[in-house]
Amino acid sequence: MKERRELVQQGFRKLQTDIIAALEAEDGKGRFTTEVWERPGGGGGITRLLTNGNVIEKGGVNFSAVFGETPEAIRSAFGIGAESFFASGVSIVIHPENPMVPIIHMNVRYFELSDGNAWFGGGIDLTPAYVFYEDGQAFHLALKEVCDRFDPEWYGLFKENADRYFRIKHRNESRGIGGIFYDRLNAREDKDFERLQEFSLAVGNTFAPVYTMLMNLHKNKPFTPKEKFWQLHRRSRYVEFNLVYDAGTRFGLETNGRTESILMSMPPVACWESNFTPEAGSEEEKSQHYFTNPAVWV
Amino acid sequence: MKERRELVQQGFRKLQTDIIAALEAEDGKGRFTTEVWERPGGGGGITRLLTNGNVIEKGGVNFSAVFGETPEAIRSAFGIGAESFFASGVSIVIHPENPMVPIIHMNVRYFELSDGNAWFGGGIDLTPAYVFYEDGQAFHLALKEVCDRFDPEWYGLFKENADRYFRIKHRNESRGIGGIFYDRLNAREDKDFERLQEFSLAVGNTFAPVYTMLMNLHKNKPFTPKEKFWQLHRRSRYVEFNLVYDAGTRFGLETNGRTESILMSMPPVACWESNFTPEAGSEEEKSQHYFTNPAVWV
Numbered sequence: 001m002k003e004r005r006e007l008v009q010q011g012f013r014k015l016q017t018d019i020i021a022a023l024e025a026e027d028g029k030g031r032f033t034t035e036v037w038e039r040p041g042g043g044g045g046i047t048r049l050l051t052n053g054n055v056i057e058k059g060g061v062n063f064s065a066v067f068g069e070t071p072e073a074i075r076s077a078f079g080i081g082a083e084s085f086f087a088s089g090v091s092i093v094i095h096p097e098n099p100m101v102p103i104i105h106m107n108v109r110y111f112e113l114s115d116g117n118a119w120f121g122g123g124i125d126l127t128p129a130y131v132f133y134e135d136g137q138a139f140h141l142a143l144k145e146v147c148d149r150f151d152p153e154w155y156g157l158f159k160e161n162a163d164r165y166f167r168i169k170h171r172n173e174s175r176g177i178g179g180i181f182y183d184r185l186n187a188r189e190d191k192d193f194e195r196l197q198e199f200s201l202a203v204g205n206t207f208a209p210v211y212t213m214l215m216n217l218h219k220n221k222p223f224t225p226k227e228k229f230w231q232l233h234r235r236s237r238y239v240e241f242n243l244v245y246d247a248g249t250r251f252g253l254e255t256n257g258r259t260e261s262i263l264m265s266m267p268p269v270a271c272w273e274s275n276f277t278p279e280a281g282s283e284e285e286k287s288q289h290y291f292t293n294p295a296v297w298v
Numbered sequence: 299m300k301e302r303r304e305l306v307q308q309g310f311r312k313l314q315t316d317i318i319a320a321l322e323a324e325d326g327k328g329r330f331t332t333e334v335w336e337r338p339g340g341g342g343g344i345t346r347l348l349t350n351g352n353v354i355e356k357g358g359v360n361f362s363a364v365f366g367e368t369p370e371a372i373r374s375a376f377g378i379g380a381e382s383f384f385a386s387g388v389s390i391v392i393h394p395e396n397p398m399v400p401i402i403h404m405n406v407r408y409f410e411l412s413d414g415n416a417w418f419g420g421g422i423d424l425t426p427a428y429v430f431y432e433d434g435q436a437f438h439l440a441l442k443e444v445c446d447r448f449d450p451e452w453y454g455l456f457k458e459n460a461d462r463y464f465r466i467k468h469r470n471e472s473r474g475i476g477g478i479f480y481d482r483l484n485a486r487e488d489k490d491f492e493r494l495q496e497f498s499l500a501v502g503n504t505f506a507p508v509y510t511m512l513m514n515l516h517k518n519k520p521f522t523p524k525e526k527f528w529q530l531h532r533r534s535r536y537v538e539f540n541l542v543y544d545a546g547t548r549f550g551l552e553t554n555g556r557t558e559s560i561l562m563s564m565p566p567v568a569c570w571e572s573n574f575t576p577e578a579g580s581e582e583e584k585s586q587h588y589f590t591n592p593a594v595w596v
Contacts, residue, residue, distance in 0.1 A: 049572055058572070170551040170560075236564065243541035244551060253468040253542060262468075266534065266570035273566065274347055274356070275558055 004118070004193060005086055008110045009065045011197060012090045013046075015108070015204040016063040019092065020048060022208035023061070026215045027053040032061065037258065042068030043086075047261055051268070055101060055219045059094040060264035070113070073255040082113035089122070090204060091248075093265040094211070099231030100218035102128035102135065103176065103238060105265070106207050107248070108200045110187070120196040121183035122203060125162055126214075127176030127238060129231040131287040135214055136177050140297035142210045143180045143203075150199045155298075158182045163294040168241045173291040175241045230284050232271035239270050302416070302491060303384055306408045307363045309495060310388045311344075313406070313502040314361040317390065318346060320506035321359070324513045325351040330359065335556065340366030341384075345559050349566070353399060353517045357392040358562035368411070371553040380411035387420070388502060389546075391563040392509070397529030398516035400426035400433065401474065401536060403563070404505050405546070406498045408485070418494040419481035420501060423460055424512075425474030425536060427529040429585040433512055434475045438595035440508045441478045441501075448497045453596075456480045461592040466539050471589040473539045528582050530569035537568050 020032050030053020038044035045064030050056050065088035070080060089109030096103065108122035126139050140159070147155035158180035166175040180203070187193040242249045242265050252262040278284035318330050328351020336342035343362030348354050363386035368378060387407030394401065406420035424437050438457070445453035456478035464473040478501070485491040540547045540563050550560040576582035 051572070058570075060572070170554075170557045232567070239537060240541060240561075243538060244548070250542070256468075259468045260573055263538075263570065264572055268571065269530070269567065269569050271567050272356075272561065272564035274349065274358070274562055 004112065005065070005067075005088070008088050008197065011201050012063055012065070012088055012108070012110075012204075015090050015201060016046065016048070016061055018205070019090075019208050020061050022212050023050070023056065023059065023094070026212040026219075027055045029054040030056050030059075032059075037261075039066045039068075041071075042066060045258075045261070047264070049264065055096050055098065055215050057095050057097040058268040060092065060261075062091045062261055062264065064089060064091075064261075071255060073251075077251065080113060082115040082117070084114040086110075086112040092207065095235070095267045096215065096219075098219055098221060099129045099223050099227045100221040101215055102126050103235075103267075104207075104211050104214075106204070108204050110197070110200070112187075116188060118187040118193065119183070120185045120187055120200050122200060123158065123162060123179060123181035124203060124207060125166055125176060125179035125181065127234070129234040129287065130227070130283060131177060131290040132218075135217070136290070136295065136297050138213070139177075139179065139210055142206050144298050146199075146202045146206050147180065149202065150195065154182070155180065166241065168237055168245070170244070171237060171240070173237070173288070174294055175238060175291075177290055177297075178294055229271065229273075230278075230287075232267075232269060233273060233276060235267040235270040236272045238265075238267060242266070302410065303363070303365075303386070306386050306495065309499050310361055310363070310386055310406070310408075310502075313388050313499060314344065314346070314359055316503070317388075317506050318359050320510050321348070321354065321357065321392070324510040324517075325353045327352040328354050328357075330357075335559075337364045337366075339369075340364060343556075343559070345562070347562065353394050353396065353513050355393050355395040356562075356566040358390065358559075360389045360559055360562065362387060362389075362559075369553060371549075375549065378411060380413040380415070382412040384408075384410040390505065393533070393565045394513065394517070396517055396519060397427045397521050397525045398519040399513055400424050401533075401565075402505075402509050402512075404502070406502050408495070408498070410485075414486060416485040416491065417481070418483045418485055418498050420498060421456065421460060421477060421479035422501065422505060423464055423474060423477035423479065425532070427532040427585065428525070428581060429475055429588040430516075433515070434588075434593065434595050436511070437475070437477065437508055440504050442596050444497075444500045444504050445478065447500065448493065452480070453478065464539065466535055466543070468542070469535060469538070471535070471586070472592055473536060473589075475588055475595075476592055527569065527571075528576075528585075530565075530567055531571060531574060533565035533568040534570045536563075536565060540564070 030050040032048040032050045035047040043066035048061045050059045067086040070085045092106040094104050104126055106124040110120050112118040144155040162178040162181035165181050185196050187196045278288050328348040330346040330348045333345040341364035346359045348357045365384040368383045390404040392402050402424055404422040408418050410416040442453040460476040460479035463479050483494050485494045576586050
């Protein structure tokens with residue numbers, strides 16, 4: 001399915017480029033570095049990193065397209081017998097400096113096997129330190145609108161997936177305020193492939209307008225050391241989620257993936273304070289409430 | 299085996315108290331807080347934490363003794379049929395502020411089942427940001443001397459266990475410079491129980507003199523921002539090891555343990571810088587070499 005692979009890569013490469021242009025424009029100072037890498041077994045990727053921008057303290061927008069013999073680890077993890085595979089995707093994590101600007105994560109991916117099976121997966125989710133209700137609404141509304149263009153049931157299902165997935169079980173709280181998360185959308189038939197590729201790119205194209213809007217809204221807000229601490233505290237929960245639960249992270253680390261690409265999701269700085277509880281009635285406590293009890297946003 | 303349980307708890311409680319006295323004396327400012335907790339199913343513990351001392355930025359010296367019906371998670375993880383269990387231990391992690399003072403970790407524990415099986419486990423390991431060869435030698439020599447008093451083969455075996463266990467596979471490096479690590483030392487027979495309890499306490503009693511010596515040696519050394527950064531960088535590797543690989547941490551989190559007690563091992567602050575590599579010929583690079591290639595110390 002050579003043509004599909006070309007189409008997928010073209011779409012994801014353009015997505016990477018467009019998102020980077022939008023992020024650099026909104027940041028106003030930071031520029032993404034470019035590292036092109038090759039995978040010994042086939043394929044490779046383009047890792048793009050920005051550090052110490054005006055708004056973005058550390059961010060990665062990575063593209064990869066890898067193929068070859070299906071590694072034993074993938075075969076056993078997914079119960080796959082197929083001899084060869086192709087996988088391509090775009091992964092983003094942005095850690096802003098200002099605690100009022102949320103962390104964002106996005107991943108869109110396509111997977112194809114030599115036995116003819118193929119699927120799309122992905123999602124976007126938002127992790128504010130301070131939850132602004134209007135932001136959550138705008139974010140979820142944008143995702144709902146994209147989903148609704150394809151299937152009126154998807155937003156509800158994918159939002160629930162995200163609430164279930166981004167749960168830090170040992171803290172009994174969510175990483176952030178969720179978003180959408182979907183996997184194994186069957187793309188075996190050509191008509192499904194076309195429709196799902198369109199959906200993947202539509203999800204991907206929601207990223208830049210929504211996130212630059214949030215950056216713009218909050219990037220110049222003043223903040224106190226106490227507010228900065230709260231951000232570093234919430235970042236520690238981000239680390240805990242990614243290293244303990246995130247399937248992609250754990251799978252990547254266990255299968256000798258590119259560690260630096262996998263762990264670009266780690267925040268630049270994080271704090272662990274024992275037994276920290278926000279003050280009653282504080283903004284931090286209000287935000288914590290959203291993490292403990294996932295909300296209905298739209 | 300009520301008498302054993304009393305003896306074990308007495309020994310571990312005294313160990314906790316003695317170590318705290320020695321750490322507070324050497325720190326000169328910090329005082330450990332005390333939190334007594336109870337486990338709904340039986341037993342409890344004493345969590346003691348020190349933050350923002352002169353030398354210790356964050357440290358925990360925890361005692362616990364829990365018993366009751368063997369939880370399903372423990373039964374399946376250890377292949378155990380026994381209906382009830384007893385477990386007691388002391389766990390320590392100290393994160394010093396000065397990057398020249400190493401992080402240290404110790405755990406000594408006793409486990410007993412209603413079917414008569416019983417064993418001791420534990421270990422001590424050192425995680426310096428800057429490796430001073432003489433420190434590594436003194437540390438390993440002290441551990442070897444303790445082991446040698448009980449069995450001339452133990453130090454070699456337990457040192458190898460530690461090198462194997464404290465490996466951050468996805469970084470292809472060790473967490474620090476190792477130490478000793480042992481588990482399932484059979485204490486079913488009374489004579490073995492007595493000898494192994496003596497060994498556990500001997501290991502435990504090595505902690506205070508060795509670590510306060512290292513604190514004393516380095517606590518007043520000046521350090522640069524670059525050296526502080528290297529410490530925060532190495533702490534991120536400590537986080538990665540504990541959350542991705544450490545059996546006790548993962549088991550605790552997965553079985554609804556006391557999250558704050560389990561994660562007292564997290565550093566107060568940690569930094570992740572993408573693609574960070576120490577400069578050729580620098581002290582950081584020399585230390586990194588010890589993490590990549592575990593040394594023979596004695």
